[in-house]
Amino acid sequence: MKGLFTALLIPFDENGQIKEEGLRQVVRHNIDVQKVDGLYVNGSTGENFLLTTDQKKFIFETVKDEAKDSVKLIAQVGSLNLEEAVELGRFATELGYDSLSAVTPFYYPFTFEEIKSYYNTIIEETGNDMIIYAIPALTGVAISMEQFDELFANEKVIGVKYTDSNFFALERLRNRYPDKLIYSGFDEMLVYGLLSGVDGAIGSTYNVNGLRSRRIMELCEQNKFEEAYEVQHEANDIIEKVLELGIYQTLKEILNVKGIDAGTTKNPLSSFDPSKRGKVEKLVEDFNL
Numbered sequence: 001m002k003g004l005f006t007a008l009l010i011p012f013d014e015n016g017q018i019k020e021e022g023l024r025q026v027v028r029h030n031i032d033v034q035k036v037d038g039l040y041v042n043g044s045t046g047e048n049f050l051l052t053t054d055q056k057k058f059i060f061e062t063v064k065d066e067a068k069d070s071v072k073l074i075a076q077v078g079s080l081n082l083e084e085a086v087e088l089g090r091f092a093t094e095l096g097y098d099s100l101s102a103v104t105p106f107y108y109p110f111t112f113e114e115i116k117s118y119y120n121t122i123i124e125e126t127g128n129d130m131i132i133y134a135i136p137a138l139t140g141v142a143i144s145m146e147q148f149d150e151l152f153a154n155e156k157v158i159g160v161k162y163t164d165s166n167f168f169a170l171e172r173l174r175n176r177y178p179d180k181l182i183y184s185g186f187d188e189m190l191v192y193g194l195l196s197g198v199d200g201a202i203g204s205t206y207n208v209n210g211l212r213s214r215r216i217m218e219l220c221e222q223n224k225f226e227e228a229y230e231v232q233h234e235a236n237d238i239i240e241k242v243l244e245l246g247i248y249q250t251l252k253e254i255l256n257v258k259g260i261d262a263g264t265t266k267n268p269l270s271s272f273d274p275s276k277r278g279k280v281e282k283l284v285e286d287f288n289l
């Protein structure tokens, strides 16, 4: 379960329906061209929180059918509706997903006891492993070291997708839990995560920049940190432009420019502004995406 995982983009049509053939093309592109080690399915990048339960299930099913056992598969099942999270967890587990993941419950000011109960319920009801999806910037939920102690006390909690810029906390977590899986969640900080000893990375830009990101990982493994940092600079030139133009819209447009049917985003997310297509074509050319 170590290595480079793409947070999968999901192609939608103008009516918000999933484009199955496009989804299969995006899966194949990640496996065959970006050569990732795994896919993180129905995460933020997959616009998960805009979908119906049936759409989430269709995605789990289609991705598994296309990927088979060629890469590791993590199913993000987090939901404010715990019954839905359990239903999705059972469904993905029966499909053979290697682990579940779930975002910390958000919106309401949940206590840590409520958050812990949420994770333990999903694990008890599914029997699968769990990777905590911690993203304080979007959920407002920060997990303390002591709280990680309690979550990691459940041996089925195998790790955390650490999407935060607190590298002191990351270093302390790595030091405290050498046997748990820690994934870097911010692609623009991949090299710092690797320096902190993460076991892998999960991110959106690997849909289009997986090969360059793998290079950063390889250089860090070889202790060639200056060279790794140079490649991170290139990756961040791409990420800066992608963020400026709209992250998910632009990542999909890069794939569309390359002839992969990545469709569009789902309402209420706005679709890509076609007047900016020239900027995307230049990005693809300049960085050999």
Ligand SMILES: CC(=O)N[C@@H]([C@@H](O)[C@H](O)[C@H](O)CO)[C@@H](O)CC(=O)C(=O)O
Pocket: 007, 008, 040, 042, 043, 044, 045, 046, 076, 138, 163, 185, 186, 187, 188, 202, 203, 204, 205, 239, 243, 247
């Ligand atoms: C909010 C968001 O999209 N975060 C991305 C990052 O890959 C992010 O897009 C990237 O670092 C650019 O900021 C991932 O952490 C999200 C992720 O793994 C997911 O799709 O669940």
